[in-house]
Amino acid sequence: MDLYIGNKNYSTWSMRAWLVLKHFQIPFTEYLVPFDDFSPEQNFKQTLAKITPVGKVPVLKHEDLIIWDTLAICEYLAERFPERHLWVDDFKMRAYARAICAEMHSGFMTLRNICPMNITQDLRQLGQKYFQENQALQEEIKRIDEIWSQRSSEKGFLCGKEFSIPDAFYAPVVMRFKSYGLPVSESSQHYMQTILNVPAVQAWMREALKESF
Template sequence: MDLWIGNKKYLSWSMRAWLVCRHFDIEFTEHLVQLDGLADGIFKQTIQSMNPVGKVPILVINDFSIWDSFAICEFLAEQFPQKLLWPQDTLERARARSLCAEMHSGFSALRSYCPMNIHADLKELGQQLWQQHADLRNDLQRVEQIWELHEQTGDFLFGKFSIADAFFAPVVMRVISYGLPTNQKSQAYMNKIIQVPAIAQWIAEAKLELTSI
């Protein structure tokens, strides 16, 4: 399998699919295409040859393309059921999927005001945004409600690391970069997330991009 992604510093959806592959030890070949910001640049041309939408991530199996992080993760869960990418309990699995769908389609204020930028110190900007935008505060309040699940189930949202944690990992990156205020329960969850080896690897490799872009 070949996984096509963009810059690790910026692209949250690439991060989600990559984390699931790496954390669950699913063999894949990584292809990182640098963003160039051009409508007809190398990035768009390369990605559109596999995905007409022109966006990453894309999982390619024998010239068959699967795009969108949620679709990729569902495919991987079906292909590798023994790896338990979703919770085993039926109701917990349904809740985990619901949370991923909410992450997938919601939190527009958090996405708009605080795009992922790993290793950038944006705390001053974050303070301004926090004061100015009630919708941003509402989004983070909802995120913190979700993260409280880890207290009920163990270190992660459903006891062990799952697709759901991978979907919220980029939010952790945003909160850290922008210095958004969080309660102690959220801080405990974020500290656990950044210690996951696959996430630590992504962060380290994103840092290396600072000298290459």
């Protein structure tokens, strides 16, 4: 399997797919395509145009199959490697897991637009300003706080004792909340620390800190 990703410091969707592959020890080769100005003649678009019609990352290439959407990548991996339990086993909890992944997949646009992921920077002053000035951002943070606080165990993950696809989907949000110092409940702070302690997340962060582009 080949996974094409963008900068680890910035690319939230790349992070999600990469974490699933890395955490569940699914062998893959990583191809990092650095972000540029995204114009058609530049390297980013030129490179991806040879692989996918949408010109975005991540892209998973497996034999003759190309998948260019993170949720579709995760679903494919879950079906391809059922023994690794990428989704939680309980069917009701699995439905809930898919629902919160879909909510992240299509929602929280204010957070995305105002607070782009930037792992290497301390943006707490900006985060405080944005939070105070933007009611839509406050409401999205409140909703994420609710999702994180609904987990069954204070020390657990979103859908049980083990890391699963929903945790990969919300890990970039943890990065944003950390960088921008966005306020969350004590329960959510525990969840953030749980995610930050995941070895695959730590590996992604270490590599993001090394980037100079």
